[in-house]
Amino acid sequence: MQAHLVTLPGDGIGPEVTAAAVDVLKHVAAHHGHDFRFSEHAIGGAAIDATGEPLPDATREACLAADAVLLGAVGGPKWSDPNAKVRPEQGLLALRAALGVFANLRPLKVHPRLAERSPLKTERLKDVDFVVVRELTGGAYFGAKTRDKERATDECAYTVAEIERVLRRGFELASQRGRHLTSVDKANVLETSRLWRHTAEQVARDYPEVHLEHQLVDSMAMLMLTQPSRYDVIVTENLFGDILTDEAAALAGSLGLLPSASLGDHHGGLYEPIHGSAPDIAGQDAANPLGAIASAALLLRHALGLEAEAAVVEAAVEHVVEHGPWTRDLGGTATTSQVRDAVIAALDLDEDCRPAFLAGMRACG
Ligand SMILES: NC(=O)C1=CN([C@@H]2O[C@H](COP(=O)(O)OP(=O)(O)OC[C@H]3O[C@@H](n4cnc5c(N)ncnc54)[C@H](O)[C@@H]3O)[C@@H](O)[C@H]2O)C=CC1
Numbered sequence: 001m002q003a004h005l006v007t008l009p010g011d012g013i014g015p016e017v018t019a020a021a022v023d024v025l026k027h028v029a030a031h032h033g034h035d036f037r038f039s040e041h042a043i044g045g046a047a048i049d050a051t052g053e054p055l056p057d058a059t060r061e062a063c064l065a066a067d068a069v070l071l072g073a074v075g076g077p078k079w080s081d082p083n084a085k086v087r088p089e090q091g092l093l094a095l096r097a098a099l100g101v102f103a104n105l106r107p108l109k110v111h112p113r114l115a116e117r118s119p120l121k122t123e124r125l126k127d128v129d130f131v132v133v134r135e136l137t138g139g140a141y142f143g144a145k146t147r148d149k150e151r152a153t154d155e156c157a158y159t160v161a162e163i164e165r166v167l168r169r170g171f172e173l174a175s176q177r178g179r180h181l182t183s184v185d186k187a188n189v190l191e192t193s194r195l196w197r198h199t200a201e202q203v204a205r206d207y208p209e210v211h212l213e214h215q216l217v218d219s220m221a222m223l224m225l226t227q228p229s230r231y232d233v234i235v236t237e238n239l240f241g242d243i244l245t246d247e248a249a250a251l252a253g254s255l256g257l258l259p260s261a262s263l264g265d266h267h268g269g270l271y272e273p274i275h276g277s278a279p280d281i282a283g284q285d286a287a288n289p290l291g292a293i294a295s296a297a298l299l300l301r302h303a304l305g306l307e308a309e310a311a312v313v314e315a316a317v318e319h320v321v322e323h324g325p326w327t328r329d330l331g332g333t334a335t336t337s338q339v340r341d342a343v344i345a346a347l348d349l350d351e352d353c354r355p356a357f358l359a360g361m362r363a364c365g
């Protein structure tokens with residue numbers, strides 16, 4: 001298969017983890033007879049430094065024309081002055097809007113080796129296997145903003161159409177998985193959440209096989225840690241999904257492990273680890289690349305339809321989680337490059353040599 005993939009390394013550890021994921025994709029392409037063409041473009045702080053814009057036109061156009069986009073992360077202290085006119089994060093938000101990727105899938109499974117080490121002993125973490133579907137192009141991140149010396153506002157607005165399309169993604173996923181959908185809102189306080197809840201009830205009529213439950217976001221923040229194996233598909237708005245998934249990363253063992261796929265109706269999608277640019281460890285070859293590599297696996301599956309290749313990459317990631325080497329965030333001493341090399345070595349192992357962990361994994365989108 002031929003594919004044109006745009007890479008957006010971004011800032012901080014973004015270039016380090018993206019390079020590792022690209023090396024894995026090149027290895028997959030070479031071994032499976034695919035012709036992947038990569039082109040790298042600037043976004044975020046790096047793009048501000050180079051052009052003054054966080055999403056230069058050339059980057060937007062290249063992403064729109066690509067079969068899929070692989071992103072590292074944007075942002076950092078250099079560009080975080082509260083009075084700055086342009087910010088790296090604006091570039092990422094504008095890209096998500098331009099690509100129309102309204103559904104951000106963030107799958108989470110807890111590897112037994114990491115469950116053993118977890119301080120969260122309240123439940124059998126090894127049974128945890130859920131996907132958060134986060135609305136990605138609406139809500140407070142995209143509403144009108146104002147600020148003067150005394151007052152600031154961020155409008156949070158949702159239309160029924162925006163809510164419905166992301167809920168449908170959630171219901172469809174739930175009907176392929178455990179047939180349980182948790183819609184998270186703050187309907188006791190927010191009008192947007194009341195509209196969200198009403199819309200969920202309407203959409204649920206088309207998916208009678210899926211059990212719908214509603215959960216308020218504040219109690220959900222607690223339940224996700226105390227009863228995580230109850231959940232199958234969780235659908236929520238942009239801000240709540242951003243916060244809940246970083247919290248969920250504590251279940252998995254590190255923020256550096258979690259991948260994401262941002263999908264819409266008209267583009268192959270945007271693939272990125274859920275973490276940020278981690279300025280505290282940038283430039284040290286210390287970042288965990290597994291979330292970025294697992295995002296590349298989601299790209300193979302969702303953008304290119306290469307299910308077997310995606311499964312091989314996911315199995316290689318699981319092999320490395322099982323046997324090491326581990327980066328510092330998991331309690332190890334390995335570098336980013338050593339973990340990348342271990343994943344590439346595991347790609348070539350016989351299936352029999354890989355852990356059985358993935359065999360029982362439910363579809364993740
Ligand atoms: N998608 C994106 O581009 C995102 C960008 N950001 C930006 O990143 C910058 C830093 O934000 P933070 O709040 O510090 O969040 P962060 O996710 O960058 O880091 C939080 C903590 O997790 C650690 N961490 C994150 N990824 C890791 C990895 N792959 N391996 C090992 N450790 C890892 C970091 O070292 C840090 O201690 C900010 O400018 C923020 O706006 C934050 C989240 C998402």
Ligand SMILES: CC(C)CC(=O)C(=O)O
Pocket residue numbers: 089092093242274275
């Ligand atoms: C615009 C991003 C920095 C928001 C974020 O934290 C994320 O998408 O995970």
Ligand SMILES: [Mg+2]
Pocket residue numbers: 242243246274
């Ligand atoms: Mg986030």
